[in-house]
Amino acid sequence: MEPSEGLMEVSVIGGYLGAGKTTLVNHILRQASERVAVMVNDFGEINIDQALIDSRSENTISLTNGCICCSLVDGFVSALESVMSFRPKPTRLVIEASGVADPGAVAAYGHGPGLALDAVVVVTDAVRLCEQVADPLIGQTVASQIDAADVIVLNKIDLADNLIAAKTELARLNPDALLAYASHAEVNLDLLFGREIVRKSDPTSQVGTFESRSHESTQPIPRAALEALVENLPPEIQRVKGIVRLAEAPHVAMVFQLVGRNWELRALADRKNSPDGNRLVVIGPKGSIPMQWDDALSSGN
Amino acid sequence: MGDASVKIFTAKRIITMNPALPFAEAIAVRGDRILGVGTVEDLAQWGDYELSEQFKDHILMPGFVEAHTHVLAGAVWEFPYVGFYDRADPAGRTWLGCQTIASVVDRLAECERDLSDPDQTLVAWGLDPIFLTGERLVAKHLDQISTTRPIFVFHASGHLATVNSEMMRRSGIDRHTPTPGVAKDVDGEPNGELQEPAAMSLAQDGFAAIGVAMMSPNAKWNYAREARNCGVTTIADLGTTRLTMEGQLEAWRQATDDPNYPARVVVAVGHSDSGSESKDSNPMVSLAVRLRDEEETAKLRFGIVKLVLDGSIQGFTARISWPHYVKPPPGHPGNGLWLIPPEQLADIVSSYHEAGLTVHCHCNGDEAAQVFIDAVETALQRHPRWDHRHTVQHCQLTTTAQYKQMAALGMNANIFSNHIFHWGDQHASTTVGEERAAGMDACATAEREGVKFSVHSDAPITPMGHLHTAWCAVNRLTASGRVLGPEERISVAKALEACTLDAAHQLRLDHDIGSLEAGKLADFAVLEEDPFEVSPEELKDIPVWGTVVGGTSHVAGSK
Numbered sequence: 001m002e003p004s005e006g007l008m009e010v011s012v013i014g015g016y017l018g019a020g021k022t023t024l025v026n027h028i029l030r031q032a033s034e035r036v037a038v039m040v041n042d043f044g045e046i047n048i049d050q051a052l053i054d055s056r057s058e059n060t061i062s063l064t065n066g067c068i069c070c071s072l073v074d075g076f077v078s079a080l081e082s083v084m085s086f087r088p089k090p091t092r093l094v095i096e097a098s099g100v101a102d103p104g105a106v107a108a109y110g111h112g113p114g115l116a117l118d119a120v121v122v123v124t125d126a127v128r129l130c131e132q133v134a135d136p137l138i139g140q141t142v143a144s145q146i147d148a149a150d151v152i153v154l155n156k157i158d159l160a161d162n163l164i165a166a167k168t169e170l171a172r173l174n175p176d177a178l179l180a181y182a183s184h185a186e187v188n189l190d191l192l193f194g195r196e197i198v199r200k201s202d203p204t205s206q207v208g209t210f211e212s213r214s215h216e217s218t219q220p221i222p223r224a225a226l227e228a229l230v231e232n233l234p235p236e237i238q239r240v241k242g243i244v245r246l247a248e249a250p251h252v253a254m255v256f257q258l259v260g261r262n263w264e265l266r267a268l269a270d271r272k273n274s275p276d277g278n279r280l281v282v283i284g285p286k287g288s289i290p291m292q293w294d295d296a297l298s299s300g301n
Numbered sequence: 302m303g304d305a306s307v308k309i310f311t312a313k314r315i316i317t318m319n320p321a322l323p324f325a326e327a328i329a330v331r332g333d334r335i336l337g338v339g340t341v342e343d344l345a346q347w348g349d350y351e352l353s354e355q356f357k358d359h360i361l362m363p364g365f366v367e368a369h370t371h372v373l374a375g376a377v378w379e380f381p382y383v384g385f386y387d388r389a390d391p392a393g394r395t396w397l398g399c400q401t402i403a404s405v406v407d408r409l410a411e412c413e414r415d416l417s418d419p420d421q422t423l424v425a426w427g428l429d430p431i432f433l434t435g436e437r438l439v440a441k442h443l444d445q446i447s448t449t450r451p452i453f454v455f456h457a458s459g460h461l462a463t464v465n466s467e468m469m470r471r472s473g474i475d476r477h478t479p480t481p482g483v484a485k486d487v488d489g490e491p492n493g494e495l496q497e498p499a500a501m502s503l504a505q506d507g508f509a510a511i512g513v514a515m516m517s518p519n520a521k522w523n524y525a526r527e528a529r530n531c532g533v534t535t536i537a538d539l540g541t542t543r544l545t546m547e548g549q550l551e552a553w554r555q556a557t558d559d560p561n562y563p564a565r566v567v568v569a570v571g572h573s574d575s576g577s578e579s580k581d582s583n584p585m586v587s588l589a590v591r592l593r594d595e596e597e598t599a600k601l602r603f604g605i606v607k608l609v610l611d612g613s614i615q616g617f618t619a620r621i622s623w624p625h626y627v628k629p630p631p632g633h634p635g636n637g638l639w640l641i642p643p644e645q646l647a648d649i650v651s652s653y654h655e656a657g658l659t660v661h662c663h664c665n666g667d668e669a670a671q672v673f674i675d676a677v678e679t680a681l682q683r684h685p686r687w688d689h690r691h692t693v694q695h696c697q698l699t700t701t702a703q704y705k706q707m708a709a710l711g712m713n714a715n716i717f718s719n720h721i722f723h724w725g726d727q728h729a730s731t732t733v734g735e736e737r738a739a740g741m742d743a744c745a746t747a748e749r750e751g752v753k754f755s756v757h758s759d760a761p762i763t764p765m766g767h768l769h770t771a772w773c774a775v776n777r778l779t780a781s782g783r784v785l786g787p788e789e790r791i792s793v794a795k796a797l798e799a800c801t802l803d804a805a806h807q808l809r810l811d812h813d814i815g816s817l818e819a820g821k822l823a824d825f826a827v828l829e830e831d832p833f834e835v836s837p838e839e840l841k842d843i844p845v846w847g848t849v850v851g852g853t854s855h856v857a858g859s860k
C-alpha cells in the first residue's frame with residue numbers, strides 16, 4: 001500500500017525569474033519514475049525543453065492567465081480539473097509558479113479535492129541570490145518566496161564564487177527548510193518528493209547518495225511518540241513521510257510529513273482508500289540513519 | 302441606419318467638447334455618423350431632412366467613453382444582489398440594499414423559491430459584512446434558507462465567500478480540511494466562510510459560476526446595458542476576455558453586430574492571457590495585431606494591450622515607494638506584490654510597442670508606475686515611435702516628477718478617481734497616510750504637467766457611472782464627506798473632457814468618437830440636466846435619459 005493512494009501529490013516549484021525553475025521541471029520530467037503532470041503559470045518566461053514537451057505534451061498544461069491570485073477569472077481551477085481527468089491518472093502534479101508568485105499562495109490549492117500537497121520547492125540562484133535579496137525592487141519578493149519553501153534548491157553552485165554568502169543568506173531567511181545544492185537544477189528527486197521515497201532512489205543523481213529506512217506497524221501511535229521521534233532524529237535527516245493512525249483518533253488515517261525541521265500531520269483526504277496501520281519512511285545521507293531511528297514509535301505502544 | 306436620409310436633432314443645448322464650436326442647438330445625422338453641428342438653418346444646406354424634437358428638453362453631449370472596466374460588470378447580474386447599498390441592475394430595476402443579516406436571508410429565501418431545479422446552486426453577490434452590525438453572517442444563517450440546496454454568497458471584496466452547510470457537505474469541506482482560508486469556529490468546525498480563491502475554489506459549483514457567466518452572451522449584453530444607463534457609449538473591457546479561448550471573439554462579434562446592442566466595445570488583449578509559451582516570440586503580439594487589422598467593426602475595436610504590474614492599495618499589495626504603508630496588517634511584508642518581474646517589463650512593453658500597439662499597464666503604486674514609465678522609455682530608445690499613447694492605468698500615487706516624465710515621453714494616464722469617494726478615508730487613515738492620500742489620483746497635477754488623462758470606475762470594482770466619476774474628480778469628497786486634497790480638484794469642463802475626448806484619445810479612437818463634430822460617429826449621452834448649469838456637487842445626480850449609439854437611441858433602464 002502506497003501512502004495517499006488515489007490522491008495526486010502536488011509539488012509547487014517556485015523561485016525568482018531565472019533561478020532555474022523550468023530546468024528543474026525538465027529534470028523532474030526526465031527522472032521521475034511516476035506519472036507526472038506539469039502545470040505552468042508564467043508570463044512568457046516558459047521554456048520547457050521542446051523534446052520533453054513533445055513526448056509529454058498530453059500531460060502538460062499551461063495556465064492561460066498569468067496570475068493565480070486572480071483565479072476568479074483565470075483558468076487555474078479548470079486547469080486543475082483537466083489534470084484530474086488525464087488517463088491514466090498522473091500520480092503527481094508539478095506546478096511551476098510564476099517568477100514573481102508567492103509559491104505559498106499557489107500551494108494553498110494543493111489541498112483541493114483529490115489532491116495532497118507534498119512540498120513547496122523554491123529554486124534560488126547561487127550567483128545572484130545575495131544581490132537579489134538586497135535589491136530594493138525585488139528583494140521582498142525573493143525573500144517571501146524563500147520563506148514559503150519546504151525545500152530550497154540552491155542552484156548554479158558550479159558558477160558561484162561565494163557559496164558561503166548565499167548559504168548564510170538562506171539560513172537567515174528560512175532556517176527550517178531542507179537545503180539541496182545543485183547545478184543545472186539536478187537534484188535528487190528523493191529530496192523533493194515524498195512518494196518517491198518508498199521507491200528505489202535513483203543513484204545517478206549528482207547530489208550525493210542517500211539511503212532510506214522504513215517503519216511499519218499496526219497499533220495506533222500516541223502523538224507524543226511521534227513528537228519524540230522527531231526530536232531524536234539526527235540533524236542531517238530532513239525528510240520523513242508516511243501515513244499513521246494516531247492513538248488519540250485512530251479512525252482517521254493521517255499523513256505525516258517532515259521536511260527540513262518542519263513537520264505536519266493532516267488527515268488523509270481520500271478516506272475511502274485509506275490504509276490501515278502505520279507506514280513511515282525516513283531518508284538521509286548515507287550512514288546518517290540509526291538502526292533504531294523508530295524506537296520511539298514502538299516504545300510508545 | 303444604412304439609408305442616406307438626414308435626421309436633425311434639436312436639443313435644449315448640445316455640448317460638443319469641440320473647442321472650435323463648444324455649444325450648438327442642432328445636430329444632423331446621416332447613417333451612423335454626424336453630418337454637421339450648428340443651427341437647423343446651417344444644417345439644412347445638406348438637403349432634405351427629418352426634424353426630430355425628441356430631445357428638445359434634453360442636453361446632448363458626446364457619449365461618455367469609459368476606458369477601464371471589465372465585462373464582469375455584466376456577469377454579476379446573472380445572480381441576485383445582497384449588498385448593503387441600493388443598486389440598479391442593467392434592466393433598470395433597483396435592488397434595495399440588504400442592511401441586516403435578516404434581510405440578506407429574506408432576499409435569498411425569495412430567490413431560492415424561484416429556482417425550479419432543487420439541485421441548482423443558489424449563487425448571490427455583493428455581501429459586505431463591514432456594514433452589517435452584530436454577528437457575522439455564517440453557514441447557520443444560510444441554512445435557514447435551505448438544508449438541501451447548496452448556497453454560495455460572494456462578498457463585495459471578491460476575496461471571500463460564505464456558503465451553507467449543504468455546500469460544504471457536497472464539497473467535502475469539514476473539520477479536517479487543511480486548506481488555508483477555510484474559517485473554523487472555536488470547536489474546529491468550518492463556519493462557512495471561505496477566504497481567498499484557493500478556499501473558495503473548494504466550493505467549485507458556486508465559485509466557477511461567475512467565471513462561467515462572464516463568458517456568456519447575456520453578460521456582454523448586461524455590460525452594455527449598464528453602460529447605456531449611465532450615458533456611456535464606448536466601454537473598454539481591459540484584459541478580462543480570454544480572446545485565446547474558442548468562441549469568445551465570435552461571441553463579441555455576435556453581440557456587437559446586433560443593431561440593438563447599445564455600446565461600442567474596445568476589447569483589450571490581456572498580456573497575461575498567454576496562450577502558448579515561447580521565449581523569443583510573444584504570441585499575444587500577433588493576436589493583438591491580427592484583431593486590430595482584420596477583426597474590427599464599427600462597434601468592436603481592438604489595438605490595446607493590458608498589463609497588470611502590481612496589486613491594490615486597499616489590499617496593501619500595490620508597490621509603493623518609501624515610506625510605504627502607514628498601518629499595514631500584522632505580518633505584512635512591508636511592500637506590495639509584483640505580478641510581472643520588473644526587469645522583464647521593458648522587453649514585454651517593447652514587443653507590443655514595436656508592433657504599433659498601445660500598452661495600458663495597471664500601476665496602482667508609484668513604484669510600479671516608475672517601472673512602467675522607465676520600460677516605455679527603454680522601448681522608445683530601442684524603437685523610436687511617435688504618438689504611441691501608452692497609458693498608466695489607475696495611476697493612483699503617480700508623483701509630479703513622474704507626470705513630467707510621462708509628458709516628455711508622450712504617455713497618457715487613466716486615473717482611478719472613484720477611489721477618493723470609496724476608499725479615500727481609509728487611504729488617509731490606514732494605507733498611505735494623510736499627505737499622500739491628499740495627493741493621490743492627482744488629476745490637477747496631470748493637467749498642469751500636460752499629460753492627457755481620463756478617469757474611470759474599474760467596474761465592477763466600483764459601479765460604472767461617468768457622471769459620478771467626474772464628480773469625484775471635481776469635488777474629491779470621501780464617503781465620510783470630507784474633501785480629500787482640494788488642490789487636486791479639477792473643473793467640470795476638464796472632468797467632462799477626461800470622460801469623453803481624452804478617454805477616446807488613449808483608446809486611439811478620438812478620430813471617431815469623443816466629441817460632436819462632422820464626420821465622427823453619432824454617439825450621444827442624453828442628459829436631463831446641463832452639467833454646466835447644476836452645481837458641481839450635483840454633477841453625479843443628473844438623471845440620464847439614455848444614449849444614442851451610431852444614430853440609434855437606447856433608453857436607460859430598458860431591456
Ligand SMILES: [Zn+2]
Binds near residue numbers: 663694695
Ligand atoms: Zn487594475
Ligand SMILES: [Zn+2]
Binds near residue numbers: 539759
Ligand atoms: Zn481593472
